[in-house]
Amino acid sequence: MSVSIGELAVRFGCELRGDPGVAVERVATLADADAQSVAFVANPRYRAQLGATRAAVVVLDEASAAGCPCAALISANPHATFARIAAVLHPAPAGTPGVHPSAILAPGAQVDPTAHIGALCVIGAGARIGARAYIGPQCLIEDGVQVADDVRLVARVTLCRGVTVGERTVIQPGAVLGGDGFGFAQDAGRWLKVPQTGGVRVGVDVEIGSNTTIDRGAIEDTVIEEGAKLDNLIQIAHNVRIGAHTALAACVGVSGSTSIGQRCMIGGQVGIGGHLTICDDVMITGCTMVSHSVSRPGVYSGGIPLEEAHTWRRLVGRFKRLEALATRLKSLERRSGSAEDLDEDDD
Amino acid sequence: MSVSIGELAVRFGCELRGDPGVAVERVATLADADAQSVAFVANPRYRAQLGATRAAVVVLDEASAAGCPCAALISANPHATFARIAAVLHPAPAGTPGVHPSAILAPGAQVDPTAHIGALCVIGAGARIGARAYIGPQCLIEDGVQVADDVRLVARVTLCRGVTVGERTVIQPGAVLGGDGFGFAQDAGRWLKVPQTGGVRVGVDVEIGSNTTIDRGAIEDTVIEEGAKLDNLIQIAHNVRIGAHTALAACVGVSGSTSIGQRCMIGGQVGIGGHLTICDDVMITGCTMVSHSVSRPGVYSGGIPLEEAHTWRRLVGRFKRLEALATRLKSLERRSGSAEDLDEDDD
């Protein structure tokens, strides 16, 4: 795909400084770009690399433009503009409309004629695949599943019974939507499975990463609202709700019936307990344990950065003796007669 | 499926208060139930919703029964009784007996005629599939694997060579049993693979969640005992033993050769080191690091709940200076002559 930078300027509303007839074919980093490449600067700390780039054109903001040694596409949001240009130059592989002869469609599966069904897919009775949907190879779409228009299942995605997926949503390989929730009743020292009868509702413009799992609801549905972005290896338990435009980094676990608000950002490996409510606009940094609800927008943390092992062991030892340390302090306070301090720490 | 509540009372030994001829068709929450629904109250905090329910019947205990505005099925264990009723009203999809024409069976694969083998399954030589087993689409069952009667592999389950699965066990999509354990010998600065020659033995009535991985043993087998329940995205390393009726929540990792006892409950994202022994009846709360064995039943923890980021940073700073703080305290104690405290903290 080759596009003139003049056309890019017009399509994406950028000011162009340079020759509009220059053609570009691909995106590149500032360092690796050549005369057919578009690069970008979204973060000021990369400005230092700008002067040496050999790119055809760089997408950047007004403040960075002065240092640009080549053509410039000036944008108030260079990262977003770059994303749109990259989507033009590197479109996702389009499947040819139609069903691969090796795919297994049950009687009653409804596939839009413009949809692409890849090799060795299995599509169950009553499932519906929308217009222009791309169903990559080896996907499994069980009975009755609804896949809306323009959905993209990259490959080997599993959608179990009771799952619905909204328009333009993208799901990466290995993701499993609609596996049973982890519901068991105690019964005389044994666990008795509680049938999981809910489904999974995924909104429009959602992205779900590789090998992420989203369980069906116990009775009602598990819900991923529009625009939410889930990275790889995330666990979403039954009856969780992820709010619109919320992003979860990899390896996050969200326990059952927890609700996360809109526009939240959850860092990698965060663990979130069950039956909690996280309000809108909460950011939680990586490796944090969330064991209570959060009702005020803001940034929250809970991880302690590493130390050299020897130092760390001493710190852990101190931590484990905090009770004794507090007792000694209280004892000293008593001797020194600073009685006003005693109440504060009484327990 | 429609069943009279009179029949449910008889089958599950409940006292019925109400018209035995009323028919129900599905389970529902108290809030969403209608005149064809069964709801339940297992937790007293849901009693508040009981008065407004429009359910046909509610499963509850004697203590909650007074507030029930409709028919009541009274049970000493409402959650377990509800689970049994749900299994009647919402049976797991039954596969028709027989092998889907697209499945690939190696010569010598033994499939019971009452078993269901779904589309695009691969079953290896010498594998044995028991009576009434349900093998969902796209499962892989390698050579010699033993799958007992009434096992349910929901879909896309991988059972590698050397795996055996006991009666009635359920495995969710994407689970991998029998991948190689992580065994390497150091050899002149390189890692040399140690062939993993053990298998995986899974007992009866086990449940294994989506995308969970259970490695084959290095020499002896990895073992999951009867009734154990494993949630999604769990890692079970080689030669681990999980005791009977023990439940592991999602994202738990158990390192090699560790043995977990019976009736334990392990919270989400718990990390358990290698070569440890956890005794029976241990509960470990979520996000805990387990780096030593546990020899006494009880509840154990190791996670610190989140704080606002600014507060958390100050706490981490204090933590990192605990050594200095302890030194200062000791110095004050010396001045004040409280010599008896010095020994306790000497290191």
Next chain:
Amino acid sequence: MSVSIGELAVRFGCELRGDPGVAVERVATLADADAQSVAFVANPRYRAQLGATRAAVVVLDEASAAGCPCAALISANPHATFARIAAVLHPAPAGTPGVHPSAILAPGAQVDPTAHIGALCVIGAGARIGARAYIGPQCLIEDGVQVADDVRLVARVTLCRGVTVGERTVIQPGAVLGGDGFGFAQDAGRWLKVPQTGGVRVGVDVEIGSNTTIDRGAIEDTVIEEGAKLDNLIQIAHNVRIGAHTALAACVGVSGSTSIGQRCMIGGQVGIGGHLTICDDVMITGCTMVSHSVSRPGVYSGGIPLEEAHTWRRLVGRFKRLEALATRLKSLERRSGSAEDLDEDDD
């Protein structure tokens, strides 16, 4: 497979104490070995079991040899020698050369005639499969992917466009290489997908565990260097580099653009932030949060071992009040006139 211990001694350069004509057929633990088994002692704490073994031969070092009740193969590195012997006695299942009739090869897929392609594999246009490669059942190898000689994809491995895999690399079931990186630009309160145009380059002699995910690069490639070993359920984000001979235990997450050096050892469930650099020869113990770069070889930690829940709750309470405790200490110091301590802790 049956081999004489004399032949093993010659092939692997061991001193043999015993009858070279004795034949062995399998490996076993010291405790379970019989007269056809090879066992080994690499760790002195297993020497206690040595005296009672019924093995045909034990691989061990000179220091352990005195206590050996049977034939001995003496090696400076018994673990590595045992690994080599195990590979002789228990070779990985060899596939017959050729393509299973159920596999789907796109026109233009190049498969070496000595390679094995298992049942229901999908191989895309322009993909290349090298000599003696073993591609187990249900693997997906997308267009243009390069799989070098002697690679082993155990089963159900997904290699998306832009992935290359070096000689002798082994990938376990469920692993996904080349899923999209998690790249989104903020755009008026919504996330806009940034097309991920890089690939994944995996070196020679790498091992990748079950259900591990390695994302394609955003623009440049994600790189796993030669000899690196990745356990199960690991997340490698876009543009990460894992150095040669580095080993990552299960459930580790590495965020985008981070570089890990050579010969590192990363424990289970370690979480590593983005844009960091970990130098060569770093060991990080399990459950550690890595939020800054590490520039000095050594051992690092960050996890706090569990306690009984009651004790833990008190410690967490003390931790949360560390700020107050430090304030009280400072106040006492002021009274006692130990002014030299004040500066050290000023903040």
